[in-house]
Amino acid sequence: MTAKLWGGNYETAPDRAFWEFGASFPFDRRLLGEEIAASRAYALALGECGAIPHADARRLDEGLALVLERAKTVPGYLDELDVEDVHSFVETRLGEIVGELAGQGHLARSRNEQTVTALRMFVRAACDRAAAALSGLVEALCDKGEEGAEAVMPGFTHVRAAEPITFGFWASALAWGFARDRQRFQDARRRANVLPLGSGALAGTPLPLDRARLAAELGFEAVSPNALDAVSDRDFAAEFAFACAQAQTRLSRLSEELIWHSGPEYGFYRLPDAYTTGSSLMPQKKNPDALELLRGKAARVQAAVQRLLVMQKGLPAGYQKDLQEDKEAVFDAADALLGSLPVATGVVAGLVLDRDTMRRAASREELYAASLAVVLAREGLPFRQAHHVVGELVVAAQALKRPLRDIARERLRAQHPAVAARIDTIFDPAEAVRAKATEGGTAPETVRASLSAARASVRR
Ligand code: ARG
Numbered sequence: 001m002t003a004k005l006w007g008g009n010y011e012t013a014p015d016r017a018f019w020e021f022g023a024s025f026p027f028d029r030r031l032l033g034e035e036i037a038a039s040r041a042y043a044l045a046l047g048e049c050g051a052i053p054h055a056d057a058r059r060l061d062e063g064l065a066l067v068l069e070r071a072k073t074v075p076g077y078l079d080e081l082d083v084e085d086v087h088s089f090v091e092t093r094l095g096e097i098v099g100e101l102a103g104q105g106h107l108a109r110s111r112n113e114q115t116v117t118a119l120r121m122f123v124r125a126a127c128d129r130a131a132a133a134l135s136g137l138v139e140a141l142c143d144k145g146e147e148g149a150e151a152v153m154p155g156f157t158h159v160r161a162a163e164p165i166t167f168g169f170w171a172s173a174l175a176w177g178f179a180r181d182r183q184r185f186q187d188a189r190r191r192a193n194v195l196p197l198g199s200g201a202l203a204g205t206p207l208p209l210d211r212a213r214l215a216a217e218l219g220f221e222a223v224s225p226n227a228l229d230a231v232s233d234r235d236f237a238a239e240f241a242f243a244c245a246q247a248q249t250r251l252s253r254l255s256e257e258l259i260w261h262s263g264p265e266y267g268f269y270r271l272p273d274a275y276t277t278g279s280s281l282m283p284q285k286k287n288p289d290a291l292e293l294l295r296g297k298a299a300r301v302q303a304a305v306q307r308l309l310v311m312q313k314g315l316p317a318g319y320q321k322d323l324q325e326d327k328e329a330v331f332d333a334a335d336a337l338l339g340s341l342p343v344a345t346g347v348v349a350g351l352v353l354d355r356d357t358m359r360r361a362a363s364r365e366e367l368y369a370a371s372l373a374v375v376l377a378r379e380g381l382p383f384r385q386a387h388h389v390v391g392e393l394v395v396a397a398q399a400l401k402r403p404l405r406d407i408a409r410e411r412l413r414a415q416h417p418a419v420a421a422r423i424d425t426i427f428d429p430a431e432a433v434r435a436k437a438t439e440g441g442t443a444p445e446t447v448r449a450s451l452s453a454a455r456a457s458v459r460r
Contacts, residue, residue: 003083003092005106019084024324028086029078030331034121035086035114036068038197041217043105049208052104060105063097064090086118087111110201112231112319117197119327121218123240126334127189133341134182134247135458138175140348142455145171149444149451152429153268153358154367163370164362164432167268167353168451169442174254175454181247182458188243192236195220199227202318232317237326238308244333245301251344252298255291258347262288267357272350275343290343297336304333359429365404368427369394371435372408375419375426 014022040061047057067090070077083089095102148167155165195215198205204227211223224230261268271288279285307329311322369390376386393411397404405427413420425431437443440450 003081003088005084005088005091005111022084022321024085024327025083025089027328027331028115028118028324029089031086031115031118031122031327032071032078032090033068034118035090036064038114038117038121038218039090039105040064041214042109042197044217045209045214046104046107046207048210048213051107051207051209056101056104059098059101060094063094063102064105066097067093085111085115087114108200108205108207109197110199110231110319112201113196113199113227115324115327116231116233117195117218119330120192120194120196120220120236122334123192123236123330124189124219126330126338127185127192127240127243129338130244130247130334130341131182131185131189133338133345134178134185137341137345137348138178138182138454138458140345141171141175141178142451144348144351144353145169145175145451146448148353148355149447150430151353151355151358152362152433154362154364155442161361161364161367164367164429165442166433166444166447167358168444168447169433171348172447172450172454174250175451177250178247179454179457181243181250184243184246185240188236188239190221191239193220194222194224194230194236196224196230199224199230202228202231228317231319232315232323234308234312234323234326237330238305238312241301241304241308241329241333244337245298245305248294248298248301248333248337248340251340252295254344255288255295258351259288259291259295262351266361267354268361269354269358270352271347272352274350275347290347294340294344297340301333301336304329362429365397365427366394368432369404371432372419372426375422376412376416379416379419381416 043052043057043060043064046052046060047054052060070093077093078089081089081092083092091102091106094105145168148171151167152164153167153170154161155163155170195211195218197214197218198209198211215221215223258271260266262271271286271291273286275288275290276286277289279287308326311325311329315322372393373383373386373390376389377383381389390408393408394404396411397407400407405423409420409423412423419426433442433444435443437446439446
């Protein structure tokens, strides 16, 4: 049976292919809980403002609660009706319970405000879930970072080993990034958490609804200040998708690095077996599928931002059916990110650090060239000159195939005896990271402070 909320002015039924093409119930049924919560609050507000009798408002409210109950318990309840969208579904099912009164719940109300109210509620909840999951990931990075606070490894620029850092420092860098991603969801939540209900189709409502009370009832922090804006606006959805996309993109970068650095060519750490898969042919393989999928899903989430922006482009003010395309993009971004975060957290928590391999990779002497130049400069040589001198030492060491530290000790002895005497300290990995103790640096104590600050930031 086809159930519509309109049709008085029609003599024919909609074309079948168009009906199926236009129906959003296959996907907006996900908003059933939000739609019913908003409809219940609206019914009670209708009673409060005297638009309908209190007793009717109560019957509507109870009927709506029953619809939700049945949706959860009665098999096939959602699939039996051929309805256009979640709003039509609720009103039709409500009609089975309260009869004609069901239509009164729609008094002066438009699906244009309903759909965006439900979506805002969904986005708000998704922001909370994303923020909580990001806190978990930040905590896991901080735990691992503390475990590897002293573990020296190479830091890279241009995918070439550049200077020694600690594993903890690397983990802290990621932790701060994900902490910002979490804040982004908190910010996005604030702008999403504005109530459109009471906007009517586009021009507001003639009923003396207490919108502030309605907002409070539904957990909204504010009411929309312009009805036309309220039904037209999807910037909250695009902003949410961007918050998802930025976090997923960071997951993608993290994954890329974990894939390389856990592989046999680097071997800085091992991935937990629980997040790898074997090969159907090659018995030796443990493939980083989980990480590859985290990386791959960034495409999907980035696309959601694009979908939402392009969807809005060129739309005049007011509701247009194009806007129905908002929901799947939002769901897709949310599902991808919320599915990814626990996996990423599990991988990070299960990393098995190989300190010896990290330290060996960080012992390549070129990694200490910059430190040597700075020491020379602090002994009085102008920095550009010091840089040049060390560059020549590097070339000499490579040409003679001898350790840089030996060449440096020999050639600096005459003019810079104090530096020559300290060469072993300058080239010592642990000493080198300890030297960078200014706030934000890689020294273990500095990193420990930074990790605990990151941790504190996600507990607020
Ligand atoms: N299913 C629609 C959507 O998701 C609800 C709003 C429909 N409004 C309308 N005037 N056709 O956007």
